[in-house]
Each structure stands twice: as structure tokens, then as C-alpha cells.
Amino acid sequence: MIKTVIFDMDGVIVDTEPVHRYAYYQQFSELNIEVTEEMYTSFTGFSTRNTFQTLKTHFPEIEHEVEDLIQRKRSIFNDAFDTKEDLFLLEGVENLIKDLYQSGIQLILASSASKVTIDRVFTRFNLHQYFTAIVSGEDFPQSKPDPAIFLYSASLSVAPKANCIIIEDSTNGVKAANAAGIFCVGYNSTHSKMQDLSTADLIINDFSELNAQKIAQLHF
Structure with a gap:
């Protein structure tokens, strides 16, 4: 039982996926990297840390530390989350x-x-x-x-x-x-x-x- x-x-x-997606893609734009839909979908279920660890292996040009990337994404997400009214x-x-x-x-x-x-x-x-x-x-x-x-x-x-x-x-x-x-x-x-x-x-x-x-x- x-x-x-x-x-x-x-x-x-x-x-909350649309909010996460908005935050990630805004950050991808800031980092000047192009993440395909297939690659983004593969991150479903990943923590933010594992997502950025994986991205850094795919895009060696990302020089930021993982912790800094996490904090930036979290900041974008929180701002969007707090202003998003259509979240149910x-x-x-x-x-x-x-x-x-x-x-x-x-x-x-x-x-x-x-x-x-x-x-x-x-x-x-x-x-x-x-x-x-x-x-x-x-x-x-x-x-x-x-x-x-x-x-x-x-x-x-x-x-x-x-x-x-x-x-x-x-x-x-x-x-x-x-x-x-x-x-x-x-x-x-x-x-x-x-x-x-x-x-x-x-x-x-x-x-x-x-x-x-x-x-x-x-x-x-």
C-alpha cells in the first residue's frame, strides 16, 4: 500500500518552464551562444548548476564561473517570476x-x-x-x-x-x-x-x- x-x-x-526559458535565453543572448531547441530540451530535469556545467563543456568560450552563471540566471528568473501574473x-x-x-x-x-x-x-x-x-x-x-x-x-x-x-x-x-x-x-x-x-x-x-x-x- x-x-x-x-x-x-x-x-x-x-x-514555471516559460519563466525559466525566458531567463535562460536572455542569458544565452548575453553570453552570445546559440542553444538549439534539442539541446535545451535535453536539460529538462537538470539543476541549474548541471545545466551550466554542461553548457561550459559545449561552449568553451564561456569564461564565467558556474556560480556566477547561476546567480545571473536566478536574478533574471526572480525578476520575471515576481512580475508574472499568469502563473497557476x-x-x-x-x-x-x-x-x-x-x-x-x-x-x-x-x-x-x-x-x-x-x-x-x-x-x-x-x-x-x-x-x-x-x-x-x-x-x-x-x-x-x-x-x-x-x-x-x-x-x-x-x-x-x-x-x-x-x-x-x-x-x-x-x-x-x-x-x-x-x-x-x-x-x-x-x-x-x-x-x-x-x-x-x-x-x-x-x-x-x-x-x-x-x-x-x-x-x-
Whole structure:
């Protein structure tokens, strides 16, 4: 029986991707580099640090330190986030979160986003009250598809990882869940383009397909 649900954030709870995209491409322009759509899509599920580490290997002309690149991107993102009015929770996810919480199922967030970004989202939408733990990808040297973030999140569960599930929307996130050996629900989000969810244990197109009772009965 499922006791814990581990949520990804971007593309699952909220779609901050347009804000991230705006921030990244403004910075790419400042750095005078041309990042293709294919390359940008491959960064889905990466932390900001891993994204810039990868970019520096592709573009040796980037002389800035990774930490400086992170801070600049974060500054652009924060300015855009604070002024963006059309930022909403994804359809159906708030009802699912409340249903799980009221049913006594533990909720943990495992997101590649920075702690600052997570806190901004959770504060804006009053989500802190539902989650017992928040895990940020910035605390891990490798991003998804490395399973470390999910293995650590599962270690915070009230139950063994066999009683946990992960909800993910990205290729790298599903791969990380697979590598962690945790049941994965792939959310086919309209906001996450060109993602391969085929190795997820269950694929949904809408959060109305899930509720606490259905989730509690999921198993490998």
C-alpha cells in the first residue's frame, strides 16, 4: 500500500518552464551562444548548476564561473517570476494534493529547482502545509537521471521505498525513478514537450485520473 507520494515540481505542480526559458535565453543572448531547441530540451530535469556545467563543456568560450552563471540566471528568473501574473498551479494538481493530504498519505517534494525557487512557488500557492519534506536538486552533485535525489527523498518517507511512488513529467525524471527502483507515474504534461515517459509504470494525461484511493492501491 502506498504511504508516500514524491512529487516533482516543474511541469507537475506548476509550470514555471516559460519563466525559466525566458531567463535562460536572455542569458544565452548575453553570453552570445546559440542553444538549439534539442539541446535545451535535453536539460529538462537538470539543476541549474548541471545545466551550466554542461553548457561550459559545449561552449568553451564561456569564461564565467558556474556560480556566477547561476546567480545571473536566478536574478533574471526572480525578476520575471515576481512580475508574472499568469502563473497557476497545473489543472487538478491542487485537488490531488489536498485529497492525498486529507487521506493521510505523506507528501514529499523532490525537485531539480533551487531552494529559493521552490520556496517562491510554495509560498505563492500556500503549499508548505501539505508537504513533510522539500528536497532540492541543488544539494546533489548530479541531476536526474541520477537517482540520488529520489533515493534520499524515499529515505525521508514514513515507509520503505516499496510503499512510495514518484510523479514525474520528464525523461530524466522517469529515468531517475526507474534507477531508484521506485514506482513512477509519468504525467504527460502539455507543458513538457518532447519527453519520453515510456518506462514509467503508469502514464496519465490528467490529474483527474488519480485520487488518494487509487494511489494507495498502486504497486509494482
